[in-house]
Amino acid sequence: MSKRGKKYQESAKLVDRTKLYDPEEAIGLLPEISKAKFDETVELHIRLGVDGRHADQQVRGAIVLPHGIGKSKKVLVFAKGDKVAEAQAEGADYVGGEEYVAKIQNENWLDFEAVVATPDMMGIVGRLGRVLGPKGLMPNPKSGTVTFDVGKAVKEIKAGKVEYRLDKSNIIHVPIGKVSFGKEKMLENFNTLMEAIIKARPASAKGTYLKNVTITSTMAPGIKINAAKIGK
Structure with missing residues (x-):
């Protein structure tokens, strides 16, 4: 296992790895665990209960986030x-x-x-x-x-339009802003993206659709979000 830096280890102590956090709580924790000297990018990693090898189970689209992602794309x-x-x-x-x-x-x-x-x-x-x-x-x-x-x-x-698509492991990785956005803006971006992904559920997908959702910032440990609380 690679040796993590001191700041990462300090941040890791603040995250309970056995817990599934409410979206609001997870987003509120980001500023505390993001200790880099730059404004870290916040990303969502969403594992879906689909098989992207089948054309009818592909999940792909794009959405304009209400607060952009904190940088203008070239x-x-x-x-x-x-x-x-x-x-x-x-x-x-x-x-x-x-x-x-x-x-x-x-x-x-x-x-x-x-x-x-x-x-x-x-x-x-x-x-x-x-x-x-x-x-x-x-x-x-x-x-x-x-x-x-x-x-x-x-x-x-x-x-601030972002694309979402499955990778080979049926996971979607999407940036949703910067740590400096604060809880309210980040939560709005989070909800907008999750709503779009839930809406894009293929008709042929069986069982649990949102398998697991993790939110991370560039240099900090991931926080697991309770998928059952999303969109509630």
Whole structure:
């Protein structure tokens, strides 16, 4: 087992690992256990009772969190014609076509955190599947990132839109803000995200849907949340 730092060990003493916390209580504990010198990012890890290997049990989507995530994401947009100006007007960091495909393929350039593409650009964007896919950056109609309404897509991402999707272990990992947000804002972001995930429950999912929910900040131990209390 790796030796944890002193601050981590101090924080770990404040978290009862055998307990399932109410969402409000868990969120209230975050400032006490987050001892880093920077404003730590808060993440949710949600294990679902589904099998993502089956297409009808996939859980994927995107939601704008009411208070954003505390940082503005760098957005790359694949577009042409008047859609270029539309994306730039809403603050897209990079807008173009073939030149960015080449830059990513040849220079391994990845200085962006979200990608939007118009449907007519997906032919060339598809060539980046191997690079963008594993990083969760491939544009997708389900998350609103393949669209002709590029202005709206960029605006939402800049406002704090987050994507949620299952990983290979049927766990969703999503940032929901910074420790400095305080309890009220964090709880609103938490509830908004959980509501969306509960709503996205596949009809074919059997048994317990929310298996376990853990909230963590960058350098602190995870706090287990009582899934039965979510949405109550």
